Amino acid sequence: MLTTKQLRDIKALQYLCEADDQITLKLNWDMLQNREANEKNDFFYYEDEELIAFLGLYGFGNKAEICGMVKPAYRRKGIFSRLLDEALAICKNRKYREILLNAPAASATAKEFLKTIKCDRTSTEYQMKWSNMDLHEDIEVIVRPSLSEQDFKTEIQLDISCFNFLEDEAVDYNQRIRRDDKQRFFIIEHEKRSVGKIRISHEESEAWIYGFAVFPEFQGKGIGRRALRQVIMNEYRNGYDVFLDVEAKNSNALKLYESCGFRTFQAQEYYTLGTS
Incomplete structure (x- = not known):
């Protein structure tokens, strides 16, 4: 279960990254606010009590989705890769049949990172608003x-x-x-x-x-x-x-x-x- 401070820190980092990259991250806030107390699904990197990077793992039955972010000034330092390795180890233990990394389609930063890991683009999801x-x-x-x-x-x-x-x-x-x-x-x-x-x-x-x-x-x-x-x-x-x-x-x-x-x-x- 995430603390009030952790949730507040995630939200602040999300606003910062979205404003800097002109994107919208899909962090599944309905799930973040209702984490199981005995399960590790969230991965943090702090410096001097400031949240620098966050990765969330979301289970949907036999499938896991992963989404995360890093403060712009701290990118390309291997921080997100370390968090991802931790999450993938847990996914392996839980024996998920499918593991998906989610990235906003408009994120140039995400596309650059994805070139550095072994992955295959599976699908595109549209987020829609009613007019x-x-x-x-x-x-x-x-x-x-x-x-x-x-x-x-x-x-x-x-x-x-x-x-x-x-x-x-x-x-x-x-x-x-x-x-x-x-x-x-x-x-x-x-x-x-x-x-x-x-x-x-x-x-x-x-x-x-x-x-x-x-x-x-x-x-x-x-x-x-x-x-x-x-x-x-x-x-x-x-x-x-x-x-x-x-x-x-x-x-x-x-x-x-x-x-x-x-x-x-x-x-x-x-x-x-x-x-x-």
Whole structure:
């Protein structure tokens, strides 16, 4: 579990690096603020009580994502490489099936660093923000809070069916994210059947949509679109700006989000790393 000072130091370094590089880092603040007390997922380099470099490790079932930053004046000194080696050793012990390094697509500094390590660019992710537009809401689809044990089991099955989780990985991941009081979990119902799920994470004035999934047999019927519209309008009425992430190669999801008013404002790139 991170201390208040550590979180404050991470935020200060993030602001500094983003301003200097004209980028936006994806540090998964919902996870940083809810770290497990007995797990090492965060790596720090301090000098004279000032945070110089930070690296965060984020587990998503069988996959780990890594993102970090170094104060501009301290780059090219091997600091980030040392933090990365520590993180990769832990990834190896945990036997993650996939390890990804995340870097803002616009970061020239990240691109220079990536030339020095063995990695392969795997995917690009668009971060999108909703632009105010009139959305028709359809009451044939119900979006309700996830409350029961059966709802939890439905979410597990959706992660297995739609996100390639193994069952034990899905259970562990969903138990972890439920410890965050900023998360809201919803079940999508159609004709009295639980057919999908969606999660909302609130951070100040922002609402981020995560884990949006509909069982394969119910896809292509407009259910997801109608559920998404309901969620967007509810968050908008409550005063939030609405955001989400989508893989660039997921053309169907990208078209859906664009048709509902989302516009890309930045991109993140992911690189596959090894542990050897």
